[in-house]
Amino acid sequence: MASKTTKSRHLSSLVNSDVIFVKLHAPWEVLGRYAEQMNVRMPFRRKIYYLPRRYKFMSRIDKQISRFRRWLPKKPMRLDKETLPDLEENDCYTAPFSQQRIHHFIIHNKDTFFNNATRSRIVHHILQRIKYEEGKNKIGLNRLLTNGSYEAAFPLHEGSYRSKNSIKTHGAVNHRHLLYECWASWGVWYKYQPLDLVRRYFGEKIGLYFAWLGWYTGMLFPAAFIGLFVFLYGVTTLDHCQVSKEVCQATDIIMCPVCDKYCPFMRLSDSCVYAKVTHLFDNGATVFFAVFMAVWATVFLEFWKRRRAVIAYDWDLIDWEEEEEEIRPQFEAKYSKKERMNPISGKPEPYQAFTDKCSRLIVSASGIFFMICVVIAAVFGIVIYRVVTVSTFAAFKWALIRNNSQVATTGTAVCINFCIIMLLNVLYEKVALLLTNLEQPRTESEWENSFTLKMFLFQFVNLNSSTFYIAFFLGRFTGHPGAYLRLINRWRLEECHPSGCLIDLCMQMGIIMVLKQTWNNFMELGYPLIQNWWTRRKVRQEHGTERKINFPQWEKDYNLQPMNAYGLFDEYLEMILQFGFTTIFVAAFPLAPLLALLNNIIEIRLDAYKFVTQWRRPLASRAKDIGIWYGILEGIGILSVITNAFVIAITSDFIPRLVYAYKYGPCAGQGEAGQKCMVGYVNASLSVFRISDFENRSEPESDGSEFSGTPLKYCRYRDYRDPPHSLAPYGYTLQFWHVLAARLAFIIVFEHLVFCIKHLISYLIPDLPKDLRDRMRREKYLIQEMMYEAELERLQKERKERKKNGKAHHNEWP
Structure with a gap:
């Protein structure tokens, strides 16, 4: 956290003398206590994968594809798994962390058991609920940021995103460097994203x-x-x-x-x-x-x-x-x-009237x-x-x-x-x-x-x-x-x-x-x-x-x-x-x-x-x-x-083209709609106007004599209207009403057809894949079995220890 206060243990800025950095760290005891309160799920046993029969079929397809891989770019759309860390969280069953059952969880190193993202989330959870002054509303880091006591609060990056050494020969310096090389670099634009690493x-x-x-x-x-x-x-x-x-x-x-x-x-x-x-x-x-x-x-x-x-x-x-x-x-x-x-x-809280x-x-x-x-x-x-x-x-x-x-x-x-x-x-x-x-x-x-x-x-x-x-x-x-x-x-x-x-x-x-x-x-x-x-x-x-x-x-x-x-x-x-x-x-x-x-x-x-x-x-x-x-x-x-x-x-x-092809074109009544049926369409879609009927403010400066040497008498425009010498000059023709009716019919048919297809697809595609549903049920069953076996094993060990201790006390009796 960056602050302008000097009343706390702090780290001074090398550039701005008035900026104070307060670096927070949570020990294992605090992390464990709040992880239990927040129901943070942690790995406790390796997964046993159950592959349905269709996965065997997919593996055969992969073998066939691999034969043609020499013509493709190196590892197209694939992740370089050898450069990624062992994301063992995805290969393990998880359960809400409990200090009483800590022996059930896979803990190789307490310093790395909670990853950085989880540690930051726990620390932020604490800071959001801690009281900094006596008073009803004097709680939480957000209020300190709002009133200007702190300028910023943020988790730190794990280090530099660059390295002098190649990641392929020396490995990644940290997760940030790894993300830069296998995700943010332009050279991997054609590969899948390492979503598990992004999430971590x-x-x-x-x-x-x-x-x-x-x-x-x-x-x-x-x-x-x-x-x-x-x-x-x-x-x-x-x-x-x-x-x-x-x-x-x-x-x-x-x-x-x-x-x-x-x-x-x-x-x-x-x-x-x-x-x-x-x-x-x-x-x-x-x-x-x-x-x-x-x-x-x-x-x-x-x-x-x-x-x-x-x-x-x-x-x-x-x-x-x-x-x-x-x-x-x-x-x-x-x-x-x-x-x-x-x-x-069950506590009183502010209320906004309806x-x-x-x-x-x-x-x-x-x-x-x-x-x-x-x-x-x-x-x-x-x-x-x-x-x-x-x-x-x-x-x-x-x-x-x-x-x-x-x-x-x-x-x-x-x-x-x-x-x-x-x-x-x-x-x-x-x-x-x-x-x-x-x-x-x-x-x-x-x-x-x-x-x-x-x-x-x-x-x-x-x-x-x-x-x-x-x-x-x-x-x-x-x-x-x-x-x-x-x-x-x-x-x-x-x-x-x-x-x-x-x-x-x-x-x-x-x-x-x-x-x-x-x-x-x-x-x-x-x-x-x-x-x-x-x-x-x-x-x-x-x-x-x-x-x-x-x-x-x-x-x-x-x-x-x-x-x-x-x-x-x-x-x-x-x-x-x-x-x-x-x-x-x-x-x-x-x-x-x-x-x-x-x-x-x-x-x-x-x-x-x-x-x-x-x-x-x-x-x-x-x-x-x-x-x-x-x-x-x-x-x-x-x-x-x-x-x-x-x-x-x-x-x-x-x-309009469809109506002309089936109703007014050379193929009218024949049920055809090819290009030959569109002969004369342009002329049929244009109406005739007498130039002498122009309004004074609309009359063009040119009389059109540049086209034929004599002033034009008629011009054409896009519409379906009667010619000026008809009984109803410039009124809508029958073709106009046919086109209008066809347009309205198309809108109704198109919308109903597409909406029916959309609803049918929504109904046929379940929100949860069947194999995932089976895996979830199987996992729930296996977790119950493992928890039962682990608890039974713990009780048997305690019983053996009590028997051993009882014999020892019996032998020590004078």
Whole structure:
């Protein structure tokens, strides 16, 4: 602990004379006493493994695989077990530590019987409950940190993470060095994580995060492969796509301007490139991929529950229950005058009235609603920017920008939107902190859950609101030429590109995903590196030397960056938001899982490097699962089914093409839907407008004479409306209503089908693997037998000793 007090036995700092370090150590007697109170499970007998018959079959497969291993990289995806320590905890049965039955436990050395993480947890348990002054509330280390008596409290790293000698020849210097070499080093990016070692060094809570991150990354491999296959399918079928062919050959089709006055008429063939790019993401395999990703999300969550159960069994978390948490000091100070009896402990404790709690929740909910309105206002500002600048870019001097005004508008809008997202994230964190403290949660876990929900809601809405606008609102409510809908009766709403709105959605997702992941990786590693470098520079300047100074371990750790005040919140939030991007709009951007996979491969090593080298060692804490994040993942999985159904039905042209092929194309009534059935689709999907019907403020400056030498009389636009010379000019055609009905039917069928598959998968996949259930039952039986045999053996020894002592006393009788 770092303190500015001088009233304790201390170790002085070599750099800052006003900083005092108090180094705490717990002897064996204290560790044993509190380990018994905390029900710390320790090894007491080697496990006897029972392998079912199917494991023998798997061993045969391993033998076959080993024949081909000479063509693979050395030890691919495997751990170098010869460099790892003997993690005998996983090879032993464990039981709650008891000093009365200490002879049952495997104790080779009392100094190493409790590992460092367990020792730190015991010491922290003591410090959280010890009274430092006379008084009701003068208890616990957290209060000393809150009132500024201590600057920091942290367990020490085991030593340096580097060594002059090779780990393969001289072994690891300590566990930190071992973690750096076999986990945090970039050279082992393709290997599995040593989760048992991570758990022993950092605790179960951090170990579970990396286990979940590794599982998520591993599950991204099939999703990324299928997404890449969908993209490559679009590439290979591009030359055979009838729609893109017709767009590229439509030199005689003149499209109406996409903005007022400055936007010129354009040939449909000018959007040939965008039509081809759209086909890469919007092709026949898109629907299959959307269904696959919805099922994938369910399989990922269901199999994670099974994986978590295995980890909980290996780490002795099955029967572990969290201790009753202490009341937060802020809650205790606020409601110290109102008390009631705790039903568990039987002691009086502060109490928050129901009316006070409801009023605070209402105020907090109002704050959340206000911040969501701020997000909507920001999106509205982006919409205004888009409708204003499209005309500006259309009148630009550079021909490259002038001819691609819509793409330039979308690209710049996405970049500005990203900057707004990052700025609002800073504001949201402060608002979420204020609202959570206003609610006055009773315990730290309640505070953490409340803060997590607010931050996730804020950041999710902030990150995805503009994407939802592009996917479901852009170009949907613009009206038609001659009767455009306008914003504030002034600005004409933005239209989709002649090749469709999907290209805008792809650009939005691709740019936001790449920029956000790049920024997050820089902030996660770059910021601590810069901070630690600056600290070392200041130390060298204070000592007037450029040479490295050999500091004691406690001062080295003090100069590192503390772990985030919210624990693993930022790490989880980043991955959960990425999971949302990977699943919610994946029908519009099949490469999202591939980008997520590449990012996560880097993310695992970045986080490992940060924990091992750049951060102080966090307190080892226990946890059975990932907490509230699992429920959020389930909610995202449900939302992804709905959004992908709407993206396919509304944003993409899949349904209009299907209706044309079966109802209006050359194969109508024949039950076919090949490329030959799409002949004439582009012409059928465009309506005719008479240029003389333009409003004065919408009439373009050009008369279109540059195309045919004479002023144009008609232009085309994307919609299903009657021509101007019909009985009902510009009214909806029958094809429009057929397409609308097909879209609604597709949404209903798609959602019900996918939800049925998801529920069926959830039902068929048990949360606990059968072999694990059998192992748990067998272990429980063997433990009872061993405990009985050990107790019987102890009683027999005592009886023999009593008999021996009795004979000795009998022989000594005069």
